[in-house]
Amino acid sequence: MAEPIRVLLVDDQQLVRTGFRMILSVADDIEVAGEATNGSQAIEQVAALRPDVVLMDVQMPVMDGIEATRRLAEQTRVVILTTFDQDDYLFDALAAGAAGFLLKNSGPEMLLEAVRSVAQGHALLSPEVTTRVIAQMNRHRAAPGRPDAIAEVDLTERETEVLVAMARGLSNAEIARELFVGEATVKTHVSNLLAKLGVRDRVQAVAWAYRHHLVD
Incomplete structure (x- = not known):
């Protein structure tokens, strides 16, 4: 046991x-x-x-x-x-x-x-x-004026899209449907962006997105 x-x-x-x-x-x-x-x-x-x-x-x-x-x-x-x-x-x-x-x-x-x-x-x-x-995250969509935060951690365009979708509260399956990719691909993107952001889980990733104004 x-x-x-x-x-x-x-x-x-x-x-x-x-x-x-x-x-x-x-x-x-x-x-x-x-x-x-x-x-x-x-x-x-x-x-x-x-x-x-x-x-x-x-x-x-x-x-x-x-x-x-x-x-x-x-x-x-x-x-x-x-x-x-x-x-x-x-x-x-x-x-x-x-x-x-x-x-x-x-x-x-x-x-x-x-x-x-x-x-x-x-x-x-x-x-x-x-x-x-x-609700707070969705008041504004991804902020195009903050490329510095994305570049600093070297997020790809797709990883950024996944992060914003996570901040909107979407599950991996929902993100996969929205981006027209497989769920396994989404899981890979999530793992990669968590590593790049230096965070342990999705909640911390959403908090990062909030702090850096990818969403507000």
């Missing part, structure tokens, strides 16, 4: 940690490796426990979740869990390296899906957040 996904819970409210622990305990493929009450403790616990996924609150004493995520993103996968549905938290979390962003009222099934998806190397945003990100 495969090893269970080890999760670290980081939240300054014990009731919240207890609730998440109860939800995760019903899954045979997930185990709670430990808990922390602030970002500083989270850093210590990650070093000691080596969890696969960290469920991280935003507002905590000593060190907040955004700063902790920034320090941990290279060591483990972080999912931000917050009650504060604010754009600054969302984009700060993505820029810090979070692999997921969920609202605490997303529900048990979404929480389990986030842990499994992120542990497999994917990224996941709650539906409310995804809709808002796409």
Whole structure:
């Protein structure tokens, strides 16, 4: 049998940690490796426990979740869990390296899906957040006046088209249909542009596109 996904819970409210622990305990493929009450403790616990996924609150004493995520993103996968549905938290979390962003009222099934998806190397945003990100990205199409950002990372024209389509929220299959290419070809372009951008996943790529105004 495969090893269970080890999760670290980081939240300054014990009731919240207890609730998440109860939800995760019903899954045979997930185990709670430990808990922390602030970002500083989270850093210590990650070093000691080596969890696969960290469920991280935003507002905590000593060190907040955004700063902790920034320090941990290279060591483990972080999912931000917050009650504060604010754009600054969302984009700060993505820029810090979070692999997921969920609202605490997303529900048990979404929480389990986030842990499994992120542990497999994917990224996941709650539906409310995804809709808002796409809405912001789609306010303007690709900006023809920003060739400098593209040239700096040596993106090809096709890779740029794929990146913009990703920022619009399209799946690989949808991108393939729009660009009249095979899905395997799209996957290759995605892998290449992730490597060129120096990012781990699609969420980070979309954040890069947003920061460099390929989409706005």
